Amino acid sequence: GQNIDQPTEMTATEGAIVQINCTYQTSGFNGLFWYQQHAGEAPTFLSYNVLDGLEEKGRFSSFLSRSKGYSYLLLKELQMKDSASYLCAVRDNDYKLSFGAGTTVTVRA
Amino acid sequence: DARVTQTPRHKVTEMGQEVTMRCQPILGHNTVFWYRQTMMQGLELLAYFRNRAPLDDSGMPKDRFSAEMPDATLATLKIQPSEPRDSAVYFCASGLPDREAFFGQGTRLTVV
Numbered sequence: 001g002q003n004i005d006q007p008t009e010m011t012a013t014e015g016a017i018v019q020i021n022c023t024y025q026t027s028g029f030n031g032l033f034w035y036q037q038h039a040g041e042a043p044t045f046l047s048y049n050v051l052d053g054l055e056e057k058g059r060f061s062s063f064l065s066r067s068k069g070y071s072y073l074l075l076k077e078l079q080m081k082d083s084a085s086y087l088c089a090v091r092d093n094d095y096k097l098s099f100g101a102g103t104t105v106t107v108r109a
Numbered sequence: 110d111a112r113v114t115q116t117p118r119h120k121v122t123e124m125g126q127e128v129t130m131r132c133q134p135i136l137g138h139n140t141v142f143w144y145r146q147t148m149m150q151g152l153e154l155l156a157y158f159r160n161r162a163p164l165d166d167s168g169m170p171k172d173r174f175s176a177e178m179p180d181a182t183l184a185t186l187k188i189q190p191s192e193p194r195d196s197a198v199y200f201c202a203s204g205l206p207d208r209e210a211f212f213g214q215g216t217r218l219t220v221v
Binding site: 033095 | 140142144151152154157159164165200202206207209210211212213214215
């Protein structure tokens with residue numbers, strides 16, 4: 001099975017940086033994903049890591065350490081529209097995709 | 110504009126009734142997932158398919174839930190009989206094995 005942990009809530013100020021951590025335990029690993037979900041909407045894909053290291057996409061970056069079972073999503077230059085839930089998901093060797101409970105990020109002016 | 114399409118978007122039904130939710134995956138995607146989302150449990154994986162074959166449905170209550178893919182363009186999730194605790198948003202997602210999954214807009218189910 002898979003166990004995925006991430007903080008429940010985080011609050012940050014507009015223009016600041018926030019780092020959302022995710023730790024996981026899985027019986028087989030084949031990639032880690034981050035999704036964003038605004039209230040009342042579907043999750044949308046943000047980033048994907050399968051090898052160790054940092055992946056950067058504009059204001060968003062994601063890091064993976066497979067040996068530590070650890071990832072983080074870094075949101076830079078926060079904007080009000082970044083207020084959302086951020087979901088960490090792990091794919092196993094059977095391509096089963098399981099999600100953590102999500103981290104609600106609130107951006108304040 | 111390829112997207113996953115789910116119907117209906119909203120469903121209110123009485124306890125004991127049968128509910129059928131439908132999903133049209135993105136053309137060419139061979140992996141289809143069904144998730145249920147509630148405030149308490151987050152996104153729970155109910156079942157997933159590869160090339161229309163069920164790979165894992167251990168997340169589903171077997172006595173009342175069933176998931177099928179009659180063909181490559183349609184996935185269905187049925188609840189019979191429905192119960193108030195089934196009230197949730199049900200998401201379908203599709204993808205390719207080495208790529209990200211794309212989510213539909215979900216079916217918001219309320220069982221009264």
